[in-house]
Amino acid sequence: MKKTAVKKTASRRPRARLKKSPLPFVDPAGQNGLNPEPPRAIFLEQPAVYPGTAPKAPGFELPPDYGDTKIALFAKDPWWLYAYWEVAEPDKAREAIRGLGLAVQRTVLRVYELATDSRAAERVSFFDILVGSTTGDWFIDVGQPDKCWMTELGFVADNGRFFALVGSEAVRTPRFGVSDVVDEEWSFSSELFWKIYRASGRIGAGASSYDVRAVVIESWQESAALQKKQLLLKGEGPSSFQSRGSA
Incomplete structure (x- = not known):
């Protein structure tokens, strides 16, 4: 005689709810006998990075020079000029000066005041700026609005003779104030x-x-x-x- 299987349905028992114990009240003065634990400092174990030591991001870097011989001059405002220059193979110029029995003493940027807006105009006056390099740039304080200027980079020999390596175009500093030219x-x-x-x-x-x-x-x-x-x-x-x- 076969026995019939009896299926029993399992009854689900309700889960026991966890009773949350209330947090003890901590009296700052410690009157209830519970002393709060002082805060602890958290230290991260990693090397410190100081300014200037961070690794450089990979990217394109401008070359220090381009192998050209040129100088450019711009008028920044009524009182200042800006020039940048580069001379390719300056050692050849030094050797040529030595061939004359002279020695290069210093590298200067010579600034000329011109009579008119032309590079071939009469040079009224000049002054030298000791730059010390055949590649670089400089802000030039001329202090005179509405004047025409040009520059030359070159070597000054031990006898005071100036050997120009490259010259700029003529520029004019703008006037300071309203123009007195009236267009009818x-x-x-x-x-x-x-x-x-x-x-x-x-x-x-x-x-x-x-x-x-x-x-x-x-x-x-x-x-x-x-x-x-x-x-x-x-x-x-x-x-x-x-x-x-x-x-």
């Missing part, structure tokens, strides 16, 4: 100035940018009409051009 074509009357000044809102109620634009266009139209009238009075108007073409 772009000049406008004081009446127009005050119209724009009022329309911009500086005096009284402000106006929109469209109103300011309208004032400027109106002034240009009046100026163009006046110039056309002056040309007609001088005989340079359209009629004069037609007569010239038919002749």
Whole structure:
């Protein structure tokens, strides 16, 4: 006789809940007998990195020179110039100077003040800057606005003779202040100035940018009409051009 298997369903017992014990109150003064544990310092065991010793990131580095012989001069502001230069194979120049029975004493940047905006202009004065290298750059304090300058890099021999290796183009320092050159074509009357000044809102109620634009266009139209009238009075108007073409 076969026995039938009896399936029993397992009953799930509820999980026992953990009782959270309340944290003991720690009195700072230690009146309840519980002394808090003092904080502990955490030390990381790794080598310290000091400034300047960090490894360089891989990348492209500019070469110290390019094997060229050139010098460039720029006007930085009304009082300062900036120059950078490079001389390829300067030892050949030193050997040539030795062939004259002289010795190179120092490397200087000679700065010339020119009479006009031309490299071939008359050299009014000059001064030397001891640079000590045939590759480098320098900020030059000339202290004179609206002047023309050029530079030469070269060697000074023991007898005081200067041997130029390379020269720059002429540059002019900008003037300090507003230019005194007045172009009549772009000049406008004081009446127009005050119209724009009022329309911009500086005096009284402000106006929109469209109103300011309208004032400027109106002034240009009046100026163009006046110039056309002056040309007609001088005989340079359209009629004069037609007569010239038919002749």
